[in-house]
Amino acid sequence: YEIILVNDGSKDNTEETIKEYIFLHSDIKIKYYTKENGGPGSARNIGLENAEGEYIVFVDADDTMSDVYLRKLLNGVNENADFCFGRYYRIEDDDEASKFIIENECRGVCEAESVFVSFMANKTYISLWNSIFLKKIIDKNNIRFKNFYSGEDVEFISRYLTYCKNCNCIDDVIYSFFFDSHRALKRVEKEDYRTMEKLPCYSLVERCSQCGWKKGVDALVYGKLAVDALFVLIGFAKKSMNFKQFNNELMN
Secondary structure, eight states: OEEEEEEEEESSSHHHHHHHHHHHTTTTTEEEEEEEEHHHHHHHHHHHHHHSSSSEEEOOOTOOEOHHHHHHHHHHOOOSSEEEEEEEEEEETTEEEEEEEEOOOOOOEEEEHHHHHEEEEEEESGGGGGGEHHHHHHHHHHHHOSSSSHHHHHHHHHHHHHOOOOEEEEEEEEEEEEEHHHHHHHHHHSSSSSSGSSEEEEEEEEEEHHTHHHHHHHIIIIHHHHHHHHHHHHHHHHTTTHHHHHHHHHHH
């Protein structure tokens, strides 16, 4: 395997830590890229553009993987599934007492649309880091991360699902996600949610329609986008958007 590390304009000792890691692990193929800060999506796109393997996994710098992380995901994606994801632990603000396992409605091999519907309804929890993607699907359909500080991962995963036939939802707990509520809030506050078009998943309505995913469209419009419309309200309150304009955006 190869490891691709992208330094998204950090101002601490990240550079020194990475170079030391590369020096100590000369037996592993490691690629290192540094760039000006542009958000997680732009950093991940650099990784995608320089990846050479058949499969793609994403790992956040402050999380941990189980010892069988790669093995379980690789075994789960096969001729019957274009996508695989597992369960994970969620730890709030480094408090081990808050640790719990995220449970999913979908289990085993399921049709991609049913996984999409459950994902939109927050009944199945898919993230970049508990999943494995086929690079050929990403490249063939030019799937890339949008320029968002928040929600770019949901848009990427959802778009990828629309190019899949089946998904494998394994029961194994393979990852520990450390949720930082303060950092998450700062990322949301960077966004300019003043119109529906600026919501990360807005453009997926057309894609789901092209797939003939009626249930997918309904789940997206009446589930995910309905909730995300609250962020438009935040944008309205913070940016003084004209209420008539907001109402027209929401109704259309």
